[in-house]
Amino acid sequence: MSDRTLSRKMIPATKKRSQALDVWKRLRKSNSAIAGLILIFIFLCLAVFAPLIADYENDALKMNIIERLQSPGADHWFGTDEMGRDIFARIVYGTRISLFVGVISVSIALTLGGTLGAIAGYYGGKIDNIIMRTLDVLLAIPTILLAITIVAALGASILNLMIAVGISNIPGFARVVRAAVLSIKDQEFIEAARAIGSRDHTIILKHVLPNSMAPIIVFATLKVASAIMATASLSFIGLGIQPPTPEWGSMLAGGRAYIRDNMYIVLYPGLAIVLTVLSLNLIGDGLRDALDPKLK
């Protein structure tokens, strides 16, 4: 008994620290990641408080021919487009669509692709081969082309856009999750979990996936950026959000005829796309560094 009482005294009083706090501390050191976070926070605020900033019906949708093609000024901060609609208001409401579609389509891809990847990686063998080879076929088709095909087949609407972008991202997520699962599943604590009688699905959900979160989070962040790009691209060619709904890609498409004299019509939506995608990429890169255990 004596050595046990001794060992109790030897336990140092460690401070509780959570992993999320650790990651945040490292993330804070990266200026570019912070810049990205601030930018995305601004965009989020625009999306959430859009009704307080501008009137959807009157500013963003209603045609106002008298005020068409006005330059940026006190009345219209970013000017007006060819229909006399306030570009700032349209960008603010466009933020809602872009972020929403980006996040939802990535969630679709993450859920489906992640499940498939986890199953393929965990069970291996034939199951792995069947799932991954099927996804390889999908992967062989360029993402945007696949999305175009799906939207063309389903019809153009916000929901179908999200489904299309989501499905075309499934193979990528499946691969990332599978790789992460493969690196974890042979570790001893997985065997230990089996040795106490845990079932396969408990092991995958409770032991494998939480340990492979880091690459998945990074990949998902970067993919939201590319999903926003894909949404804008599809809308630009008329397969995504239909006018008059304000969407950055379709604003670009509508304004490109006036680019010579009124370049701000395409400048501001373009800037919005660039800044969102850039900020998400900065955050993704920062997270990659912050989550990398080798730097710990």
Added chain:
Amino acid sequence: MKGTVLKVENLAVRYVTEDGIVQAVNGIDISVEKGSTLGLVGETGAGKTTTALSVLRLIPDPPGEVVSGKIELDGKALMELPESKMEKIRGGLVSMIFQDPMTALNPVLKVGDQIAEAIKIHQQLSQDKALQKAREMLEMVGIPGARMNEYPHQFSGGMKQRVVIAIALSCSPKLLIADEPTTALDVTIQAQVLELMKELKEKMDMAMIMITHDLGVVAEVCDNVAIMYAGRIVEQGTLEEIFNNTKHPYTEGLFLSIPNIDDRKAELKPIRGLMSDPFNLPPGCSFCDRCDYAMDKCATEKPEKVHFSPDHFVECHLYPDNKEFQLKGGKG
């Protein structure tokens, strides 16, 4: 003795790989009585861990494959049970302590949750009750209950091994398999952990299989010892019989490889050579290439079991004709 907890008969396991077939375990018999400890001793690759994993039916398949054998745990024939029944038995009737506590715990879960997981699976308790029990288990292995909300990286190696022990014992198993539980720990912590395991084993009246290559650990905790070599048990007996009445040349070689504390200048006499290639075991005794007593027939014929007492047997050609044969450098 109060009955047999584990009975393994003629167990043979092999791994089928692209390079050939590894005969990891070749027909072994083990039985463990209630409350007693069997030491499974042998060098790396002798098949100790494979034996243990086959009791839990956790041999990775493929490439592993149980060729033959009956395993009876607490009266249940394990080989015939469906996988769903096995899940109830793993961690419930039999549990296992792994070699390296650094990797046997999930780094992203709190230790309390990890202990509670086993309890929830086998005792159908609510989350709160399971956590309460987990706290008790943690205290039983000498860690303050308040630390159950910490993560494995906040514990030292010895502490982690205590947590692993707490998980293994949380459902009061009838049999505990400890796979080199002290190998990854330093010597002082080893002593603490062994002491703790011994104490808990007696408290919970469990049987235990202690897998190790450290004869010091064997002397400390075991009642019976089985010496494994190339997938066979070459000598088995009580602790006393193995240590003081060593019969097999391999067992003798193991003892001669230990530094002598009374004569620090004495040169160690290691066993020469390497263990035979498990892809290609010799037809006769697997040890004959390295044996100082090897005879002609050792290379061609498999040795039979020779009993010296009901518990003590040896598989060696030296004895069937001359039971009185004494090893040259052995003890006793």
